[in-house]
Amino acid sequence: MRIGELAENCSVTTDTIRFYEKKGLIKSLRNPDNGYRTYSSSDIKKMMFIKHCKQAGFSLEDIRDLLLIWENKMDASCEDVKTLAEERLHKVEVMLSSLQTVHGILHTLVQSCCGGKESAEHCSILSAIEKGE
Amino acid sequence: MRIGELAENCSVTTDTIRFYEKKGLIKSLRNPDNGYRTYSSSDIKKMMFIKHCKQAGFSLEDIRDLLLIWENKMDASCEDVKTLAEERLHKVEVMLSSLQTVHGILHTLVQSCCGGKESAEHCSILSAIEKGE
DNA sequence: CTTGACCTTAGAGTATAGTCCAAGGTTTAT
């Protein structure tokens, strides 16, 4: 399989596959005649694994580690995998928490304002921001 | 006031102030003798307004618009302000929603795994990812 | 034998919000 067919099979672009290769997520064999990348069906599985990891919110760097474990399951422990997942979960929770704070502030601001055509001179959003909420 | 003093007063770096100037958030007068930027106390207020906006989750582009309104309140309406806030709120809600999805997936994965020292061959995190959750 | 579809590479561009650096000019204090 050449890169275009793999891309087609996995619904990604050839650019993405080359990018993943550069980042160390996937490797490719080369056709010695023309230098074209060649892939097998196990590369489709690998690409799908990557896509599933992305859906779960892992970064490409996480995924590189997960792939190493996945391809060598015997030599890795559940602890290794769970640690990666927990670290990512923690990062997501931190992001979530600050986003929730921002959401609360914005929601309060929006609620406080009439949104009418009148001059913004006494707009409660602007006053709240001026005061620092 | 020169740039260093403004920076000190607002707890930002001089780089940040120059960056905001480049992005059109703040302007500066220049000392004709040496080309140094000069500021007044109203620039402290402006910088604090920017900082408060950032706390509320507005982007620098949003803030540029908010500053324009704030400095010309008579010519703007509450509607203008509320629209900006609502648009940002909407973006935050979209981000929040996808982050919550990711959080749910990761939480489930972490919960499912024993995290022990045993081989990852049957790790439930890896199996779940393989299957696409 | 040529056209179109495919492949190669290196490198630049996207978005966000700064941060850091180099090379030089100015000001302030000793």
Place this chain on the structure above:
DNA sequence: ATAAACCTTGGACTATACTCTAAGGTCAAG
């Protein structure tokens, strides 16, 4: 007079995950 602390500019760098371009080589069909 000179050193420290300040200011100027332009441009490169950070992180993330691609996306696009240019200039060229290869391959299959008609």
